[in-house]
Amino acid sequence: MNDLLSRTAAYANEYVSALPNRPVAARANLEQLRRAFDEPLPAGPVEPATVVDQLVAAAEPGVVATGSPRLFRFVIGGALPAALAADWLTSTWDQHAG
Numbered sequence: 355m356n357d358l359l360s361r362t363a364a365y366a367n368e369y370v371s372a373l374p375n376r377p378v379a380a381r382a383n384l385e386q387l388r389r390a391f392d393e394p395l396p397a398g399p400v401e402p403a404t405v406v407d408q409l410v411a412a413a414e415p416g417v418v419a420t421g422s423p424r425l426f427r428f429v430i431g432g433a434l435p436a437a438l439a440a441d442w443l444t445s446t447w448d449q450h451a452g
Contacts, residue, residue: 358402365410370421370438378425382415390415 369376382390390412419425421433433441 376419387416
């Protein structure tokens, strides 16, 4: 689990660190993204690290750097470092409210 979370945190850190220089437009269009995700489900279990790697490879070309200081359009969110960390903890704790 530690390796998986470290790998995922490394992807996230790389993305956030590169925001000032990342392209502010997607490099893949909707059809390209659909093709990237159009794969049959595996017949059995897959290593979690493989799932994360495949998700990054398929989705990343369509990710828009909405947190970039160079993006001048409607911004749907801004993941401040504290908010991002809190979101990770919320998902990790996996609690039911109410």
